[in-house]
Amino acid sequence: MASQASHSELKLHQPENFQFNSVPDSHDWLYLYDHPFADPIGPDSVPVIDLTYSKLIEKIGKACEEWGVFLITSHGIQPELLNQLGSQIHRLFALPTEVKLKVAKTEARMPGYGGVPSARFFPKFTWSEGFSITSSPREHAQKLWPDDYSSFCEVIEEYKKITRQLGCRLMHIMLLSLGLTEEEINHTAIGDSNKILTSMHLNSYPACPNPDRALGLVPHTDPGLVTILYQDGVSGLQVLRHKDGNGPARWVTVPFIPGTLVVNMGDLMHVLSNGRFHNVLHRAVVNKTDQRLSAGQFFVPPVDVNVGPLNRLITGSQPVYKSVPWLEYWKLRETLYDESLQAIKVDGHGKEEGEESTCKPRNFGFEHHFDLDKRIGARSNRYK
Ligand SMILES: O=C(O)CCC(=O)C(=O)O
Numbered sequence: 130m131a132s133q134a135s136h137s138e139l140k141l142h143q144p145e146n147f148q149f150n151s152v153p154d155s156h157d158w159l160y161l162y163d164h165p166f167a168d169p170i171g172p173d174s175v176p177v178i179d180l181t182y183s184k185l186i187e188k189i190g191k192a193c194e195e196w197g198v199f200l201i202t203s204h205g206i207q208p209e210l211l212n213q214l215g216s217q218i219h220r221l222f223a224l225p226t227e228v229k230l231k232v233a234k235t236e237a238r239m240p241g242y243g244g245v246p247s248a249r250f251f252p253k254f255t256w257s258e259g260f261s262i263t264s265s266p267r268e269h270a271q272k273l274w275p276d277d278y279s280s281f282c283e284v285i286e287e288y289k290k291i292t293r294q295l296g297c298r299l300m301h302i303m304l305l306s307l308g309l310t311e312e313e314i315n316h317t318a319i320g321d322s323n324k325i326l327t328s329m330h331l332n333s334y335p336a337c338p339n340p341d342r343a344l345g346l347v348p349h350t351d352p353g354l355v356t357i358l359y360q361d362g363v364s365g366l367q368v369l370r371h372k373d374g375n376g377p378a379r380w381v382t383v384p385f386i387p388g389t390l391v392v393n394m395g396d397l398m399h400v401l402s403n404g405r406f407h408n409v410l411h412r413a414v415v416n417k418t419d420q421r422l423s424a425g426q427f428f429v430p431p432v433d434v435n436v437g438p439l440n441r442l443i444t445g446s447q448p449v450y451k452s453v454p455w456l457e458y459w460k461l462r463e464t465l466y467d468e469s470l471q472a473i474k475v476d477g478h479g480k481e482e483g484e485e486s487t488c489k490p491r492n493f494g495f496e497h498h499f500d501l502d503k504r505i506g507a508r509s510n511r512y513k
């Protein structure tokens with residue numbers, strides 16, 4: 130019974146597989162322009178870092194502090210593998226709805242077909258479909274393609290393996306940029322790369338008849354350490370730049386540059402760095418002509434590991450955050466969403482400047498007031 134309910138809810142989520150002539154009320158976001166849009170040029174150029182650069186440590190450190198997001202080139206992942214990944218993601222979302230529903234999630238955090246957990250904090254559906262992979266995708270792939278599931282699994286496994294090494298290397302460089310020695314890095318919560326866990330989330334954002342009235346992915350920060358994001362040729366990821374000398378708070382579109390991958394900082398990297406690295410607020414918008422595909426790989430520590438500001442960064446100064454087990458922080462995110470970091474701040478550390486414009490679920494221009502508890506309840510039921 131439970132999975133039946135979830136199937137019908139998921140159908141509601143993407144009625145008729147997004148074949149609409151206009152945006153239906155269920156997806157009508159009404160209010161995308163809480164901040165102006167800015168092109169990624171001049172002072173808003175998203176950093177592009179060639180991993181063979183000299184002074185790599187400084188460049189990565191600067192990008193983590195000033196942006197919390199950057200693009201990488203010369204990352205060692207063959208273009209052929211990236212193309213194969215794009216083809217497999219396309220193949221997955223091109224399946225008929227009833228086939229995809231065979232592997233529908235039964236809960237937001239479970240692997241399978243469905244939306245992202247944070248969507249439940251918001252009043253409307255997003256213009257997207259998702260597929261989460263926690264360990265091996267084999268069981269689900271067998272249900273989707275009983276006669277030919279191995280190519281999907283092989284590409285995903287290969288991509289996961291190689292980006293895992295890449296992510297661990299990048300996190301190591303990030304810690305070096307904070308001034309830690311190799312010895313100190315070994316003693317941090319993420320010093321042992323064998324213990325780092327990863328999961329993947331594949332996204333499809335169908336072309337949309339009115340992209341001004343629909344949102345692909347809700348504004349959020351990634352809760353974990355870092356994320357490596359593949360995008361298939363169409364841009365749509367936007368990051369929020371806080372108000373500064375170059376203008377008011379604004380959504381900057383991360384460009385698509387062939388062969389690059391996007392790296393962004395999550396909440397835990399922000400905590401480890403005692404607030405120095407920027408956990409970038411981001412969302413995805415949709416467009417009128419092209420389907421957009423992406424794949425995020427999320428890096429997290431083991432659930433029981435305590436994550437707090439690195440010792441090296443708090444000698445002589447007060448930590449901004451308390452140290453908490455990752456699992457505990459994750460639970461806070463599940464209930465408090467964008468207020469969860471505030472909840473682990475050491476007393477006396479108030480909101481930072483610019484912190485006001487967050488992804489806090491607001492009424493987004495809707496006339497009536499939304500009751501957050503009711504909304505969360507309604508959305509959670511979707512996954513039951
Ligand atoms: O599709 C994108 O560009 C963003 C995906 C993302 O932020 C996520 O999956 O956490």
Ligand SMILES: [Fe+2]
Pocket residue numbers: 349350351356411425
């Ligand atoms: Fe994200």
